[in-house]
Amino acid sequence: GAVVSQHPSWVICKSGTSVKIECRSLDFQATTMFWYRQFPKQSLMLMATSNEGSKATYEQGVEKDKFLINHASLTLSTLTVTSAHPEDSSFYICSAQDRDQETQYFGPGTRLLVL
Amino acid sequence: AQSVTQPDIHITVSEGASLELRCNYSYGATPYLFWYVQSPGQGLQLLLKYFSGDTLVQGIKGFEAEFKRSQSSFNLRKPSVHWSDAAEYFCAVARGNAGNMLTFGGGTRLMVKP
Numbered sequence: 001g002a003v004v005s006q007h008p009s010w011v012i013c014k015s016g017t018s019v020k021i022e023c024r025s026l027d028f029q030a031t032t033m034f035w036y037r038q039f040p041k042q043s044l045m046l047m048a049t050s051n052e053g054s055k056a057t058y059e060q061g062v063e064k065d066k067f068l069i070n071h072a073s074l075t076l077s078t079l080t081v082t083s084a085h086p087e088d089s090s091f092y093i094c095s096a097q098d099r100d101q102e103t104q105y106f107g108p109g110t111r112l113l114v115l
Numbered sequence: 116a117q118s119v120t121q122p123d124i125h126i127t128v129s130e131g132a133s134l135e136l137r138c139n140y141s142y143g144a145t146p147y148l149f150w151y152v153q154s155p156g157q158g159l160q161l162l163l164k165y166f167s168g169d170t171l172v173q174g175i176k177g178f179e180a181e182f183k184r185s186q187s188s189f190n191l192r193k194p195s196v197h198w199s200d201a202a203e204y205f206c207a208v209a210r211g212n213a214g215n216m217l218t219f220g221g222g223t224r225l226m227v228k229p
Contacts, residue, residue, distance in 0.1 A: 004158060032215070043205065043219040044159075093158070097215070102166070104217065106151070106158035 002028050004096050006107035013084055014115055021079045021110045023094030029074035030096035034104060035067070038091040050077045084114040117142040117208050119220035127226040128196050136191040136223050138180075138206030147209040148189040149217065150180055154202045162204075165189065176200070201227045 003026040013019050023033055031052050036044040048069050050056045056069035066088075068080040077096075081088050091111050095104040118141045128134050140146055147166050151159040163174025170182040180191045189206060206220040 034216070043221045044217075046216060046218070049216060095159075103161060103164070106160075108156060108158045 002026075002096070002098060002103075002105040004094065004105045004107040006092075006094055006110050008110060009108065010111040010113075012113045012115065015085055016083055019081045019084055019112060021081075021092055021094075021112075023077045023079070023096065023107055025075045025096040025105070028096070028098050028105075030077075030098065031074060032097040033071055033077040034095045034097070035069060035077075035079050036093040036095070038093060038109070040091075044093060047079075081112065084112070086114045088112065089114045117146075117210050117218050119206050119208050119218055121204075121206055121220035121223050123223045124221065125224050125226065127228060129228045130198050131195050134191075134193045134196045134200070134225070136204050136206075136225070138189045138191065138220055139187050140189060140206070140208045141187065142208050142210070146189075148180075148182060149207040149209070150174065150178070150189075150191045151205045151207060151219075152202045153205060153222075159205065162191070196225075196227055198227045198229065201225055 005024045007022045033050045035047045038044045047062045048056045048058045050069045050071040052071045058064045071077040091109050093109040095106045097104050120139045122137050149164045150162040153159045162178045163172045165172045165182045172180050178193050182189050204223045207217040210216050
């Protein structure tokens with residue numbers, strides 16, 4: 001089956017630093033990738049839709065200058081949390097959509113802790 | 116705007132017992148509906164999906180779900196639960212194209228008693 005990986009799986013950083021999270025589709029090409037955020041014991045909230053070669057589309061309330069998304073190839077999307085603060089601590093999950101446009105495959109998530 | 120409600124935050128069932136997880140959605144158009152399972156350390160895994168056609172959908176791991184338009188529901192069922200089914204289950208509805216832009220319910224945590 002389709003596999004999506006994320007790196008790193010967890011990261012701890014100091015307040016004010018930037019953190020980059022990678023999302024890769026390992027055995028398929030994904031023209032569209034999605035980034036979600038999940039708070040403890042809560043559901044996933046869609047942050048943005050990332051299309052290869054174009055700018056990401058952000059959901060209402062998500063700061064695009066805070067969460068930079070780059071989708072440079074059909075197998076890689078990156079999320080950079082800029083000038084991270086403790087309130088950015090969360091579980092970030094990506095997904096990649098296969099070409100039939102019907103199924104999203106999810107990565108295992110990246111846990112970010114900002115001190 | 117679309118929304119998904121999973122009324123049960125936690126459910127505990129005995130191993131071998133039947134299971135039903137509830138999901139209600141609100142969406143103006145024909146819904147594309149999904150059930151995902153999330154286990155610790157693993158990505159969300161798709162159990163099944165409904166786009167059109169037969170309202171009873173079969174999925175993996177012995178799960179099935181029934182789409183009831185009149186009740187705006189898409190409940191997940193399994194006739195006999197296994198201990199390995201303990202996990203968090205999410206119902207989702209897609210807006211836009213069939214698989215795009217998912218809105219998730221709050222999730223239901225399933226615990227299985229031996």
